[in-house]
Amino acid sequence: MKAIPVSQTRLEMSEVMTPNDANFLGNVFGGRILALLDLVAYATSSRFAGTICVTASFDRVDFHQAVNVGNLVTCIGLITYVGRTSVEVTVEVYAEDVLKRTRQHTNTARVTMVAVDKDGKPTEVPRLICETREDKVRFLEGKLRRELRGVQRQEFEKHAADIRQADESRLDALIEQTSLL
Numbered sequence: 001m002k003a004i005p006v007s008q009t010r011l012e013m014s015e016v017m018t019p020n021d022a023n024f025l026g027n028v029f030g031g032r033i034l035a036l037l038d039l040v041a042y043a044t045s046s047r048f049a050g051t052i053c054v055t056a057s058f059d060r061v062d063f064h065q066a067v068n069v070g071n072l073v074t075c076i077g078l079i080t081y082v083g084r085t086s087v088e089v090t091v092e093v094y095a096e097d098v099l100k101r102t103r104q105h106t107n108t109a110r111v112t113m114v115a116v117d118k119d120g121k122p123t124e125v126p127r128l129i130c131e132t133r134e135d136k137v138r139f140l141e142g143k144l145r146r147e148l149r150g151v152q153r154q155e156f157e158k159h160a161a162d163i164r165q166a167d168e169s170r171l172d173a174l175i176e177q178t179s180l181l
């Protein structure tokens, strides 16, 4: 099985945000950034796998600050964890004010991509060579994220099943406890 060092998986893509990318406040749409993340995750993972990779899931993406029209947005993708047929791509997003020459880190996103064959069936990906301490930490964090996603999904389903089975008075009581309605 082929093995590729983390350092060879780095991929950088930049794009200027135009007025077409603006939301109703005049900043850039969150969805525009998500689309960029998806493209970078696609290119990073497919180049690594040597076959088409499809998006299986996005981890939570937080928008801590607005990206402005006119900013140069740079996304840097890196393979941080590999399973059998899936890979985790970590994408760092930076927004640069090209006039002031200032650059801010705006997001970190983690996207799970699955390598598929020509029939769309998952297919094995190369092994990832972790050379540096940072590579190793990121790999183990990726593994932990994957395991915790499974645990969280099971926990949610357990509690959601209780909610779905509750009668209406129980639902009212639960809502009452939230003090939101």
Ligand SMILES: CC(C)(COP(=O)(O)OP(=O)(O)OC[C@H]1O[C@@H](n2cnc3c(N)ncnc32)[C@H](O)[C@@H]1OP(=O)(O)O)[C@@H](O)C(=O)NCCC(=O)NCCS
Residues within 6 Å of the ligand: 054, 055, 056, 057, 082, 083, 084, 085, 086, 087, 112, 114, 116, 120, 121, 122
């Ligand atoms: C992603 C996809 C190929 C997985 O197919 P599947 O038959 O469920 O595959 P499997 O259950 O054998 O899982 C294959 C791998 O995908 C991973 N996987 C599957 N669904 C996942 C999810 N929702 N999130 C993260 N990883 C996922 C599995 O953990 C497994 O990883 P591993 O091989 O590294 O252990 C399939 O669900 C698919 O084609 N989805 C649509 C993808 C797409 O079109 N995306 C763009 C949306 S517009």
